[in-house]
Amino acid sequence: MAKLLNKISHMRIWFLPLCLGILLISCHANNQYINRKADKEDGEQVLKKFYTYIENDSLNACLALFSEEFLAVTSKQDLTRHFNKSKQKLGSLKSTKLKKWETRVVEGTDPMGNYKFVYEVQYVNSATSEAFELIRQKDNNIKIISYQVSSDKL
Secondary structure, three states: OOOHHHHHHHHHHHHHHHHHHHHHHOOOOOOOOOOOHHHHHHHHHHHHHHHHHHHHOOOOHHHOOHHHHHHHOOOOHHHHHHHHHHHHHHOEEEEEEEEEEEEEEEEOOOOOOEEEEHEEEEEHHOOEEEEEEEEEEEOOOOEEEEEEEEEOOO
């Protein structure tokens, strides 16, 4: 009986550190940032490239800004057709103006980033409202996951 109590006592000594170790390993240390200026600027850099590529008819370069998730739903051919149709009906790009933005970035053990932007875009023949949602991927690149154009000309 004494040996059994000794074994149980010995197990308790190892059980507590084991539980604490598991608890510490499973903890997640994250910091969340909402609408931080630096995050806004990171997202804007992607969209500046987007509009530069559209303006210069660099559609293949523009397609590289879209996430695999976006391209799984909308093919590169469909997106290229959309860009060509937009240029035909709206004309060339004249200017862009950021109207709304919001960001949510988590840094730490479970990093992620969501960015939303709405631009007022002036083309030669018409104006549009263009909404984007971007995500920061695991490789730290920011890609377009959603793109919506509102115009009475399209």
